[in-house]
Amino acid sequence: MNTITFKDIYTPGRVKEDNTQFIHIHDPEMLIRYDSNFIKFKQMPSVVEFMDVENHLRNFHQRNGQKHLKFYFPANEKPPGSFLDYLNQSDYETGFLELYAIKPADFPAGERNAEISIKFVSENTFAQFLELQYGQEKGYGEEFAEQKLEEHKRNYSRKHIQQVIAFYGNQPAGSVDIILNENTAEIDSLYVHEDFRKKGIGAQLQKFVMDSFPDSTVILVADGEDTPREMYQKQNYTYIGFQYETLKVVK
Template sequence: MKKITFQNIFTRGHVIVENACYRQIHYPEMLMRYDSNFIEFKRMPTVETFKEVEGYLREYHLNHGQNHLKFYFPENQQPTEEIQNYLRENGYSQGFLELYGIKPQSFPVIEMNPAISIQTVTKDTLAILQQLKYQNDLVFGREFADQKANLIKKIVDEPNVQQLLAFYEGQAVGYVDLILSKDTVEIDELSVSESYQKKGIGSHLQRFAMDHYPDRMIILVADGEDTPREMYQKQQYHCFGFQYEVLKEC
């Protein structure tokens, strides 16, 4: 298997510009989705280059009714102090992501709880998934949640995505998307309802991936400043790298 990098992570969007400096991802089907509308630098830019690319993206997004700027920097590289100063002075929020992976055989053995059931989403259970995700997506606004509901309906027919629902004593309380490729299975949007957390439901969702795809590397991206990453570390996931990201409303 080739080295696992952020290029193994699925991006929902279209590459509309690519050159030696960066690639631009655009997703007209959901313009409000930051993770689908951004520029990723292929090499660390100077401040002058960043300003030039920033101006281009601002004009492009405004012309398409988008009010955000999002950039990713090359993986495993921290932005220079000069760039960080510029970002702070111009109101960007800064963060970083960590890429984790684990071979299914290394995932800890868990005690299977008969009260927990993991099921693949079908057209018969799609509405249940939409409702769960809708409630979580409302934090980003009703318009975003409505657009996301339409996206979920589209995903159910995509052969490279397996959507899962977790039930606790018959009640739908969690979900995850598994994004399938030849060598990897990416865990995406893993979520468990707050009142049902710490019951092992998240582990059961992960266990499904381990059991059904034993010959592939299971990968995921975690916020480098959030607590779920600590859970993945305890579960023996290996950190393959990091990537800085910045975001600004315009």
């Protein structure tokens, strides 16, 4: 398996600033999405250094009407206890992500459910794909869902992003985006509609990725404190590392 790091994970947005201390990612097309508007530190900052960069990002976001502050810390480094205390006292929510990778041949075959069919999104299924996405994303607000809808439309024409839809019988039931790089295929936004969960759709979506890109290393990021990570471990994914993140929503 090729060496995989968090640098292999796709980040929507544009590089606004890149210096020795941090990289600033900004997405003018989706200002309210936390994961494409943030600062990532290249070295673990001290509390004083963090406060200075925090103020920098706050001023930038205020000028753009953005109401959040998000930061990523260097991979495989946990912020010191005093730093975590500052973040907690300053109303940040801090957690960590875990990076996993697998060679497609190592993914378990599992039992196939004949009711499930998986397809790359086409002109014939694109409207169903959009409706499925909108249904899940409106839970984050109408504005977010509308902006995501436009992003899905842009992604449809991007060769490095492959959109996949799952049907249970004739009903749209799940989806996943596959982000392609030279040596990797990244599983992103894996989703199964609540009415069709525990039927094996998530596993078959992953198996579709494995079968479609057998020569790539398949990678994904999981919430380090959520249950899907346990599923990935049982499916023979290799744990690569962790990355701490922190978020504050400004009211």
